[in-house]
Structures are given as C-alpha cells and as structure tokens.
Amino acid sequence: MKKQMLMVPGPTPVPPEVLQAMGKQMINHRGAAFGELFSEVNHLIKKVFQTENHVLIFPGAGTGAMEAAVVNLTEPGERVLLATIGAFGDRFGDILEGHGVIVERVEAEWGMAIDPQAVKEKLENNREIKKLFITHNETSTGVTNDLKAVKDAIPDDVLMIVDAVSGLGGIDLKMDEWGIDVVVTGSQKALMIPPGLAFIALNDRAWKVVEENKAPKYYWDFKLARKFLEKNPPETPYTPAVSLLYALQASLRLIIEEGLENVFARHELMAKAIRAGVKALGLKMLAEDDVASHTVTAVYSPEGIDVGKLRKLMREKYGITLAGGQKKLEGKIFRIGHLGYVDWPDVVTVLAGLELALKELGYPVEFGTAIKAAQEILFAGR
Ligand SMILES: Cc1ncc(COP(=O)(O)O)c(C=O)c1O
The missing domain is CATH 3.40.640.10 (Type I PLP-dependent aspartate aminotransferase-like (Major domain))
Structure with a gap:
C-alpha cells in the first residue's frame, strides 16, 4: 500500500x-x-x-x-x-x-x-x-x-x-x-x-x-x-x-x-508557507510574491534536475502527485496545488516529500530546511 x-x-x-x-x-x-x-x-x-x-x-x-x-x-x-x-x-x-x-x-x-x-x-x-x-x-x-x-x-x-x-x-x-x-x-x-x-x-x-x-x-x-x-x-x-x-x-x-473569510485566510497562509519552504530550498519561483496565487504555486525545477523525473519520483516513491508545466512551461516548472480541502499537514508533507526527492536526485538539501521555513509562517499565522 x-x-x-x-x-x-x-x-x-x-x-x-x-x-x-x-x-x-x-x-x-x-x-x-x-x-x-x-x-x-x-x-x-x-x-x-x-x-x-x-x-x-x-x-x-x-x-x-x-x-x-x-x-x-x-x-x-x-x-x-x-x-x-x-x-x-x-x-x-x-x-x-x-x-x-x-x-x-x-x-x-x-x-x-x-x-x-x-x-x-x-x-x-x-x-x-x-x-x-x-x-x-x-x-x-x-x-x-x-x-x-x-x-x-x-x-x-x-x-x-x-x-x-x-x-x-x-x-x-x-x-x-x-x-x-x-x-x-x-x-x-x-x-x-x-x-x-x-x-x-x-x-x-x-x-x-x-x-x-x-x-x-x-x-x-x-x-x-x-x-x-x-x-x-x-x-x-x-x-x-x-x-x-x-x-x-x-x-x-x-x-x-468555516466562514468565507477564514477559508480565504487559510488558503493565503498555506500558500505563504509553501512558498517560504520552497524558497528556503533555493528553488526559483515563477511568480513574484505580490502576484502569487493562494491556490497554486509554480516552481522552476533546479538547474540540472529533470522536472519529469522529480514529479515521477514524488508520485511513485513518495505518493505525492504534483502538476507539471503547461504549454511553453512544460518541462520547466512543476506546480503544487493547495486549494480546497487543504491544511497545514498537507503543506508539511509536500515539502518533506520535495526535500527527499530533490536530495535523491542529487540536489543539495539539508533535511528540515523547507519544513522549518514553512513552520515559521504557520506559527506566526495561526
Ligand atoms: C483558470 C482555469 N480556467 C479554466 C479551466 C478549465 O476547467 P476544466 O478543466 O474543468 O474544463 C481550468 C482548469 O484547470 C482553470 O484552472
């Protein structure tokens, strides 16, 4: 299983x-x-x-x-x-x-x-x-x-x-x-x-x-x-x-x-925590913070790391399905969806999986880096 x-x-x-x-x-x-x-x-x-x-x-x-x-x-x-x-x-x-x-x-x-x-x-x-x-x-x-x-x-x-x-x-x-x-x-x-x-x-x-x-x-x-x-x-x-x-x-x-305002606030907090985590790993985001979506985050795959391999490893070994890039962004980015029935355990898990998969593909990762950055946001925001 x-x-x-x-x-x-x-x-x-x-x-x-x-x-x-x-x-x-x-x-x-x-x-x-x-x-x-x-x-x-x-x-x-x-x-x-x-x-x-x-x-x-x-x-x-x-x-x-x-x-x-x-x-x-x-x-x-x-x-x-x-x-x-x-x-x-x-x-x-x-x-x-x-x-x-x-x-x-x-x-x-x-x-x-x-x-x-x-x-x-x-x-x-x-x-x-x-x-x-x-x-x-x-x-x-x-x-x-x-x-x-x-x-x-x-x-x-x-x-x-x-x-x-x-x-x-x-x-x-x-x-x-x-x-x-x-x-x-x-x-x-x-x-x-x-x-x-x-x-x-x-x-x-x-x-x-x-x-x-x-x-x-x-x-x-x-x-x-x-x-x-x-x-x-x-x-x-x-x-x-x-x-x-x-x-x-x-x-x-x-x-x-839950209340519509609380639903929006939860989406915003999860988005910020994911961005902080991904950034802490040194990965480049497609969008700047001021226009970044609260429901989906687009991330460039690091130099030398094949985005298809990263998504496959995430899916097959760690059970986490991420989206790829569309049209001209295909093969360049992966996208993390964080909308709807999403809360902080999802954020922590996806970042932990990302750390594991990136390290396995040869990208330098100190375990806990992304999670810590996300936790700082989650702690401040709750
Ligand atoms: C912004 C936006 N518009 C339209 C669509 C199309 O929706 P559907 O795939 O249900 O046809 C999507 C689906 O991802 C979307 O994200």
Whole structure:
C-alpha cells in the first residue's frame, strides 16, 4: 500500500463528508426532495460567489462554463478584449475565436499579472469594444490578477467576464461589491467536490446582454436555465447531476461553517508557507510574491534536475502527485496545488516529500530546511 496525496490544482481532494453525500440514492429531479436540495444549494452558492444574483449550475467542466458565457454573451463577428496571462486566458481566446468572435489581446509575460492600465488604454483606444474576458487566477502560472484594480480602471460600459475556475472559493472575489458582471467556475477546485459542475453568475447588466443575444445555443441557454431556477421550488431544464449537487450541498455547508473569510485566510497562509519552504530550498519561483496565487504555486525545477523525473519520483516513491508545466512551461516548472480541502499537514508533507526527492536526485538539501521555513509562517499565522 502507498498512501496517496493529490497536490495538483484540480481535481482536488474531497472531504469525507462530501464523499459520503455522493453515495445517496437517486431522487426524482422533478420532485420535492430535489426542490429542497436545489433551494439550499442555490442559496449557499450565492454566498461563495459573494452575489445576490442567480448562480446557474450546469453539469459540465469549467471549460463548458467558459463556452456557455461566450455563446450567451457574444455574437459572431463581434470584437472583444481578452486579457491573458497564461494557458487558461489563451483558452478563453480559443473559445471566443471558435465562435467567430474577433479577439483583441492584452497580455503579460507568463508569471506576471495583467497591468490594469494596459487594459484601460486598450479599451479607451477601442471604444467599440464592450466586453472584457479575463482570468481571475491563472492556474498555469500561479498568478492572480487584481480584478478590482482592473474593474476600477476600465470604462464603466465594458462588461467584465471572469474565469474564476481556480480562484473562486479560495481567493477573495467580491462579485457584487467590485461590480464584476459575469463569473464562471467549476466544481473540482476550491469548492472541494469532484469534477462535473459548471457555474455561471451574471448581474443585471449581463442579463440584458443575454436577453438580446442571438447566437445559436441550446443546452447552455441561460434564459431557459433562469426560467427553471425561478420556479418554486427551483429546477433545471435538463437532468441535473444529482450526486454532485448532494456533494455541493455538503461542501457549501463546510465552507459556510468555516466562514468565507477564514477559508480565504487559510488558503493565503498555506500558500505563504509553501512558498517560504520552497524558497528556503533555493528553488526559483515563477511568480513574484505580490502576484502569487493562494491556490497554486509554480516552481522552476533546479538547474540540472529533470522536472519529469522529480514529479515521477514524488508520485511513485513518495505518493505525492504534483502538476507539471503547461504549454511553453512544460518541462520547466512543476506546480503544487493547495486549494480546497487543504491544511497545514498537507503543506508539511509536500515539502518533506520535495526535500527527499530533490536530495535523491542529487540536489543539495539539508533535511528540515523547507519544513522549518514553512513552520515559521504557520506559527506566526495561526
Ligand atoms: C483558470 C482555469 N480556467 C479554466 C479551466 C478549465 O476547467 P476544466 O478543466 O474543468 O474544463 C481550468 C482548469 O484547470 C482553470 O484552472
């Protein structure tokens, strides 16, 4: 037997209460029991989105939620702005172009956050553009964009559509307070449930655009989803992923019980402890501290150490699965996911495993170095 630990930025480990909730028998999704379940879930998910708006829930991956936003908010031939800082920002661009939308871009070097002023200038120089697509937390680089600063910088009539797949529920995102128009996410990250649910929240401005939108759609029709959501009790147009909704009910109760602010603080503390530990070993981080994500940390493999070998050793000998680099960062970095059901024992274990694996691959390590640095942060932060 080998004890396994999943430290990738999604799917993330699922708390026992949530796993258990998924074992419940099926119910009629047009009956009273489903109505109760769906009412509670809809009520609680709004708290995590920090919004009074409806949050639509579809069976689907995070990419499905992104595409759903595109087909409900844009039309072929329209020009939009994409702010991209990595692989998932680029994916938003691919989806948009796949639907015939013309994409203007503002980019940042991978490992950096978007410059709000650059976004502002681009929009001011292209006043016909009325939609900005942007990533909250770029999972491929471990960088979080300052959405509030971007929102405050851009012209007021530009709709801001945010991919918060690896951020929401782990990093603060005040949808209503900051005036973010659309937020999409998926289930398998900080929400602590398995993959398979796609979430989209829209404010009144965004709903107006949806109502006027003429692009072809069927399954992802937001207007139809809202119509069913507004039934008493609420329903979905098509068969919902009942087991995942039971899981979501359990996970949302855990999140609300801990308190959203405490959940964010825990993510921040774990991220800081991991960074301190990795840095103490002399490894180079991809992102600077001020833009570093609280949910995923990207680290360069040390000179002469093959990142594939390091991840293989971590996985096969020490039972810890880490993520690799994506696209142009493949073979250069590894990524540690620390979101959702994560706490200090995970931090200490992953750092201990890293010390063992690096030493075995010939990198000079004094055992305990990373752990000590992390403990200093954990001790100060608790
Ligand atoms: C920021 C971001 N956007 C979108 C996605 C896509 O989600 P999915 O793999 O569920 O389609 C991911 C997945 O890692 C992500 O991290």
